[in-house]
Amino acid sequence: MAEAAGGAPQLPDDLIIWEILMRLPVKPVLRCRAVCRSWRRCLTSDAKFLRAHHSRQPSLPLVTTQEGQEKRIDAMDHRAGERRPVARTTATATATATAEDLDVLASCDGLLVLIAYGGLYICNPATRQLAPLPLPSHVSCIAGLYPHRPSGSYRLLCCVKTDGRAVYHVHALGSGELRCVGEPPEPWASGDVVTMMPMMEFLKPHVLAGGRLYWHPLKLPVKGGGKVNNMLVFDTVAESFRHVISPVDGACIELFETNDGTLGLYDYNGDTADLWVLQDYERWVWSLKHRIKLQMMPFFLLPDTNGDMIVLSEKGENTGLRWQYLQNISGTDGSSPTRYEWNVFLNLKKLRFKQSLVRHPFFSMEGSNNDGAVDEKPLFEGLSTVTVDLDDDYEPHTEESMVPKSAAGASHP
Amino acid sequence: MDSTADPKGKRPLYQEDGLAYARAAAAAASATAADEAEAKPKPKPSSSSEEAKPEPEAEEMPPLVLVAEDGVEVRISRPAARMSHMLRLLMEDSCADGPIPAPNVHSDILDLVVQYCEKHGPYYDPEASERARNPFPPFPVELTPTVSSIKPVTYVDPDPHGLKDWDKDFISLDNSTLFEVILVKRILNLLDLSSTPQDLLDLGTTMVADMMRGKKPEEIREIFEIENDYTPEQEAELRKENAWAFED
Numbered sequence: 001m002a003e004a005a006g007g008a009p010q011l012p013d014d015l016i017i018w019e020i021l022m023r024l025p026v027k028p029v030l031r032c033r034a035v036c037r038s039w040r041r042c043l044t045s046d047a048k049f050l051r052a053h054h055s056r057q058p059s060l061p062l063v064t065t066q067e068g069q070e071k072r073i074d075a076m077d078h079r080a081g082e083r084r085p086v087a088r089t090t091a092t093a094t095a096t097a098t099a100e101d102l103d104v105l106a107s108c109d110g111l112l113v114l115i116a117y118g119g120l121y122i123c124n125p126a127t128r129q130l131a132p133l134p135l136p137s138h139v140s141c142i143a144g145l146y147p148h149r150p151s152g153s154y155r156l157l158c159c160v161k162t163d164g165r166a167v168y169h170v171h172a173l174g175s176g177e178l179r180c181v182g183e184p185p186e187p188w189a190s191g192d193v194v195t196m197m198p199m200m201e202f203l204k205p206h207v208l209a210g211g212r213l214y215w216h217p218l219k220l221p222v223k224g225g226g227k228v229n230n231m232l233v234f235d236t237v238a239e240s241f242r243h244v245i246s247p248v249d250g251a252c253i254e255l256f257e258t259n260d261g262t263l264g265l266y267d268y269n270g271d272t273a274d275l276w277v278l279q280d281y282e283r284w285v286w287s288l289k290h291r292i293k294l295q296m297m298p299f300f301l302l303p304d305t306n307g308d309m310i311v312l313s314e315k316g317e318n319t320g321l322r323w324q325y326l327q328n329i330s331g332t333d334g335s336s337p338t339r340y341e342w343n344v345f346l347n348l349k350k351l352r353f354k355q356s357l358v359r360h361p362f363f364s365m366e367g368s369n370n371d372g373a374v375d376e377k378p379l380f381e382g383l384s385t386v387t388v389d390l391d392d393d394y395e396p397h398t399e400e401s402m403v404p405k406s407a408a409g410a411s412h413p
Numbered sequence: 414m415d416s417t418a419d420p421k422g423k424r425p426l427y428q429e430d431g432l433a434y435a436r437a438a439a440a441a442a443s444a445t446a447a448d449e450a451e452a453k454p455k456p457k458p459s460s461s462s463e464e465a466k467p468e469p470e471a472e473e474m475p476p477l478v479l480v481a482e483d484g485v486e487v488r489i490s491r492p493a494a495r496m497s498h499m500l501r502l503l504m505e506d507s508c509a510d511g512p513i514p515a516p517n518v519h520s521d522i523l524d525l526v527v528q529y530c531e532k533h534g535p536y537y538d539p540e541a542s543e544r545a546r547n548p549f550p551p552f553p554v555e556l557t558p559t560v561s562s563i564k565p566v567t568y569v570d571p572d573p574h575g576l577k578d579w580d581k582d583f584i585s586l587d588n589s590t591l592f593e594v595i596l597v598k599r600i601l602n603l604l605d606l607s608s609t610p611q612d613l614l615d616l617g618t619t620m621v622a623d624m625m626r627g628k629k630p631e632e633i634r635e636i637f638e639i640e641n642d643y644t645p646e647q648e649a650e651l652r653k654e655n656a657w658a659f660e661d
Contacts, residue, residue, distance in 0.1 A: 009592050010638055019595075019614065023622040030658035034630040034651045036639050128657070380657065 017042050022053055026126040026355045029053065047358070054110055054356035059305055062086065062104055062349040071102040073114070074386065075353045078310065078328045081340065081390060085383030086125045086353060089116055104349060105201070106145035108208060110356025111154065113145055117377045122173060122363075126355040128380055129363040135171065136178065141198040143168065144206045144213040146236050154362065157181075157213065157234060159197055166194045170239065174362030184241040187220040188232050205350055209257040209264075210281065211236050217246035217253055229253075247276055247286040254350075256303040266303050275307055275331065292334045296325070302350055307331030312342060325391060339394040477504075478512045479527070485520035486512065489527045493534030515597075522593040529583060536574055584620050588636060591617055629659075 011020075017039065021032055033040045042049050060075035063083060069091035074083035089102050105120075106113040113133065114121045120133040120142075135158060144157040156171045158178070166189050169178045183189040204216040213236065217229040229246035246253065252268040263278040265286070275289040289307070298311035308331045315323045326342040329335070476488040477500065494500040494509075503509040515523055586594065595617040625633060634641055643651070652659050 009589070009596055011592050011596065015595070016637060019618040020622050020625070023619060024625065027658045028626050028628075030655045031628075031630055032625075032633060033655070034643070034648055034659075035633050035641075037642050039639075040651070128655075383657075 013038055017049065018052075022049070022056055025057070026357060029357065043357075050356070050358045054354060054358060057110075057355045059352045059354045060084070061302055061310060062107065062351050062353050064103055064347045064349060065343075065345055067345075073102055073104055073112075076310075076326075076348070076388070078326070078338075078340070078388075081338075081388050083346075083386040083388060085385060086112070087114060087116070087123070087379045088381065088383055089379065090382070104351055105142045106156070106205070107351040107353050108145040108154070109147060110354055110358065111145065111360070112353065113142055113156070114379070116379055121379070123379065124356065124358075124360070124363075125380065126357050127359050129359065130379060131363045133171075134176075138162075139169075139178075141201050143197075143201065143215075144208060144234065144236075146208050146211075146213060148172070148236060149211060150237060154360065155236070159194075161194055164194060165190050166197060168234075168241075173360075174365030176365075181239045182241070184232055184234075185243045187222075187230055188241075188243060193218065193220070203350075204255075207255040207257055207263065208236075209278075210261050212263075212281070214255055214263055216255060244284055248274070252301070254301050254303050257305060258307070259305040264303060264307065266301060266309065268298075268301055270297070273301065273309065275303075290331065292329060292331070294329070295336075300348060302348065304328075304331075305352075310348070312348065315341075326388070327394075335396060337396050339391040341389045341391050477509050479515045479523060480512045481515055481518050481520035481523045483520050487515075487520055487523045487527055489530060490534065493527065493530040496530045496534055518597050519593070522590065522597055525586075525590070525594055526597050532579060532583075533576060536576065580616055584616050591621065595621070 021029060021039075021043065024032070029043055033043050058077065058079075060077055063072075063074045063076050065072050065074070070088060071090075072088045073086045075086055076083055087102065100115045101117060103115045104112050105115065110126060111122060111124050114123060120135055121130060122133050123130040133156070135156075138160055139158045140161045141159045142156060143159050146155055146157070147153075148155050151172075153172045153174070155173065158169050158171060160167050160169055165183060167183055168181050170181050171178045187193065200216060200218075207214045213234040215232045217231045219227040220230040221227050222230075229249055231244050231246050233242045233244060234240070235242070247265065248267040250267045250269050254266040254268070256264045256266070258264040258277060265276040265278075267274040267276065271294055273292045273294060275292075276286045277289050279285045279287050292309075294311075296311070296313040298313045300312035302310040304310065309329045311327060311329060313325045313327075315325055322344040324342040324344055325339050326348075327336045327339040474491050476490045477494050479487045479489060481487060489500075491504065494504065500509065500513075503513065584591070595614060625636070628636075631641075633639075641648075
């Protein structure tokens, strides 16, 4: 490294790349490829850098909305008070938009499964790779997108309704095949559950944690009468189903993946929210981590990977347009320093998005459009960031200390 | 003392194996300073087990003496020195009583780093930053199903000592000083590239990263003094590839 005449030291390349560039979001990193060759080598093709960069990106909740003719998917950054654009369609595009546009069905490692222009697509908004998903029409819902660790491929779990029963299939992206993996255990394989699955996926989507897909608990009948809060689990490596009893019986449960890769659960019961974490999958042992006393009555809770929560609460109806409040509640001390005004037409999804510059070969195998032919169905044109307004009248409350009740960790064999 | 060249201008590659170098140099320095009666002798095997907790004795012990490359001595108190992984190891090994050479660092920069450590030192708790980074610590292996762990939730001021504001003022440095500080802190920590503890290196590199966000490639080249080794055609090609990243 040459010494500069100006006297400022030259930082070594590896420090710049691994300590500084690593912290940048996707756009500046792409610009940095044009700085010099050695940077470009690392920022484009060093798999270790790209994976590490992806893991440092914030995991942001997705928001869908429609403003006039424009339909958008954004990522909500509550720290910066912005909605960052992810994908967008407008009526001026030559392909016709349909009523289901624009929606996201699954999100994993920077990849999104979208409904756009009446069809299913897989895309990576950071690399702008895009490919249609040629799933047959009898697929009733997408139940999960996950990396298959042993093979390194990305796979989709789909539910096919056959004679009123739920039969699951796996599609490895780029393989052109839809392979049957069987039916889930009885309470989940037939009856109302099967009809309800697509709606459930929409409202409370699957959660991928520790190589397993978990679905939101449902009160289902058991042998011997009665109903219990039953959870369905799919092991992505063994490709088998299991059903287990939820550690808590409540009606308002939110599942999420913790930043340790295990399953977390928020049990909301009116004025408190309890955080449970799965400690041992085989023995199904859970531990109660903390209890947050809430200062408002949220109607929507979305946990973050570190145990924080985003909540939506009502503002009140004396304003002409119905507005809501959005705030982030810290999992460590229950504090909430800022609150935002949230428009009721913004749909906060329970899926989170983390940008990734890793490129995947399956995009060209699915029959994609990278040579520009897909300009008829643009998803990434004219994206712009939108600021979310702070609520200026908000004064954060001082929480009082919670006396711990004695509560045991639940263990359900 | 090297008086043949301006010390700020000379910047050879930093030493990877700073710890071994510092230990050897510190041992040599204390061996020659034989009149330092209070210096502990080489660690005795019998007393090493009692030295598990340096903290209680830290306040009574004299500050460490760091020697910058221009020969100027900079003192750092022991509680503040705990913020450096390398200095902590030296203190535990009792190699920290003589002057500790800090090669490749000018005393002005060393001063700044010591200032930061003195400010943050009293509140520094390595386990707390570990907890903040990892709120779901690994579970113990033996676990009875009745173990419970409710934490009472109290409101805690996230920044009781006003450190965040002090940090913001502190890190508003010109580029050249900022880079020097980043380099030094890295040496003092012997950083492993895959993990970054929340500290001065974090502060400095985040500052630089924030500064870089809106900049164009030519501006970035200027900041880091990097030569453009692309031909104009190659550069144009690159910009076309990810055209959207170069807008606004």
